[in-house]
Amino acid sequence: MKSARSRAAFALVGVLSAGTLAACGSSSQASDDPTGPVTIEVSIDAGLEQAAIDAFDERIAQFEKANPDIQVETKEFTWSGTTFAAELAGGTLPDVFPIPFTDGRALIEAGQIADISDLVAELPYADDFNPTIAAAGQAADGAMWAVPIAAYNQGLHYNRRLFEEAGLDPDNPPTTWDEVREAAKAIADETGQAGYAHMTQGNTGGWILTTETYALGGRMLEGEGDEVTATVDNEATTEALELLREMRWEDNSMGSSFLYDWGTINQDFAAGKIGMYVSGGANYPNLFTQNQMNPDEYGVTVLPLEGDDAGTLGGGTLAAVSSAASDAEQAAAVKWIDFYYISKLTDQEAAVAEAEVAAETDQPVGAPALPIFDRETYEEQQGWIKDLVNVPLENFAPMTDQMFDQPVIPEPAVATQDLYAALDPVVQAVLTDEDADIDALLADAQVQVQSLIDRA
Template sequence: MTRTLIGAAAVALLASTQLAAAADTTVTMIQCGDTLAEGYDGFIKEWEAKNPGYKVSVEIVGWAQCQDKITTLAAAGTPVGLAYVGSRTLKQLSESDLIVPVPMTDEEKASYYPHIVSTVTFDGQQWGVPVAFSTKALYWNKDLFKKAGLDPETPPKTWQELYDMAKTIKEKTGTAGYGLTAKTFDNTMHQFLHWVYTNNGTVIDDEGKITLDSPQNVEALTWYGKMTDVSEEGPTAYEQDELTPLFNDAKVAMIEQGPWVRVRVNKDLNWGVGPLPLGPQAKGPGTLLITDSLAVFKGTGYEDKAADLAKWLTNPEHQFFYEKTHGLTPLRPVPGVEEMVKADPTWKPFLDGISNGGPEPLFTDYKAFQNAMIDMVQSVVTKQAKPEDAIKKAATEIEDYK
């Protein structure tokens, strides 16, 4: 009789355990890329242990399809709980009522480098949690500098020096002095924005006024077009990453790229990396600040848990591990950053530009904004329009995309 009771109790306990397991809420998440981010497997298990009754299911979606799939699911009323998105999409997702705010405390905001929180903020609220960050610096080929009679240890510090050195290299060596991006691709806009933020310019101010056609930006576009004469042939055929192989093959002397390129440069190449050259109106080193974010989608019923998971995955300790693993610019000045720069000084230029950098502008129709900016750049690079005319046209166009 006792054995029967014990057996029945065991069966009941097993059944209740199975029922509890079946009742676990699944927090769905989409990560863009090829594999789960390094460290996330362990971080997620830790979060699940801290949040009994919740399990995380991650789907990996390739970069080319990722953003479209996330948006399509949300628009169809079957949203994923948490997703990796380009921060540039946040305003459009919010205006479409597809995501919820992920508020930050003052302490959380203060933990980031300057202007980082601005990349996910509009209407006074944060709409995503920064998860990846990139800045740019100037890579130069020291051997080509030397061959052209230039000091191989001294990169250009201003736009004028950049142009003059690129011109000298092209004339003396027959090699393109600078890699210019002008392809119909998103990073053509990004590359131009580096010129905006190294000349104290903006695209849209805090009150929502379009400032693209400012004197600083006309100056930036003028110089961007001028660089065509000292760059590779046919810059409209090249996006940013297609210039890296040219740099590796010593076919261009200078390119502007992110920190991940440091480990992709040809080992036989004699190269250096320094801050982006500055325009006449610059107040100090600058760069475009691009972030990707974890966005919490509306309508799952567990938005609060998805937001908690997003902050857990990106807390200072976890985030810095992720950044070191993937070669990304750190989002926060955590203690390990100083140690990282000391161990590898080539990191320094990617951090120096942050204080005077600017965020990627947030527009409701970010693709239309992006296309208007690319058209503007291409019209000047191909000499089909004057910089002042092209920038006024673009400023009028993007007014409709705010």
């Protein structure tokens, strides 16, 4: 569905798939004259509430007033691992669309997104991105083809109401994986809801299993460049799967739904059917705007880190431009990216204007997230909008008090989405077959992932 005034924001997804892709197209009909009128189509989520639509409408109006030669149209686009490759190959994506950190380099190397690096280099903050984050959108020569617009570290999301009903203290969430298991059992026993839930399909099972592996000190890959080898059958992954097996079959604390993806687990969590789950730490805006999460019930904390080299998986989202966009459309697209995604992080007037629109339409203002620049810039931006913040910051405190102190480990650098896809069935097997052989499952996955790496 497309409209000139449509729905706002996009999902901050940790797992998007590039697959085997062809160049994407653009539906805009505009002159190639960079000084003439131009129309661009931008990506937005489906299924948002009217308040979110109204907020986005207002931002478009502000942008068009400041850029009278640019008209913005919108197209609903919510990423799915099963459809993204086809949408890219079919040329049905908008001019501006989100891609994950993990897929940036592959799309750049294949020329499947526009080279907007000269335009990005002219932005005043082009050299100010956190270097680790900037690398996700850069070509091998350092030119930035895609702009980082959001970053995340994984968090443990929990329902404060279910914690209280289970006799747990929502202000003191679990700090070890044993405590996660104990809390999950208490929630299941006392409330009848799933104490802990796990994504399992659309590459999300492998994504979260990798997250749990990192948190226990393991890695899915070793080496760099041409010397990368798979290590998915490591002790930490075995430990993570064994914990899931115990929670599922011994404690009966994981409910009865074992085919969750990112969208469906968000729905059930927001509906109060899940006590805890792991996902990107900046997930609150989606839970609120798309799933009507009760702010008073929401809680989030950092992941328990145990073992040598433990860390939290980090990722994020890049804004890319269609390779079929004309020069004029590319220039307009970068102006939109700057206006809508970045200016609110770097300019006080823009930050306040965006926050005012969001507050007036009852959208989240001030929900914490891992910064794409540095901590100082992030804290300065939060200070600009402090009088407009309308989220319960105290419910985020277990995360924000610790997130800058946790090591952030990038996602596997080679065959990332294929690796995640190969691990989905492993997680599914452990949760659906009481006699699943974890060692055998990981041995098979090890061979499969190594073959994927060898072909990458």
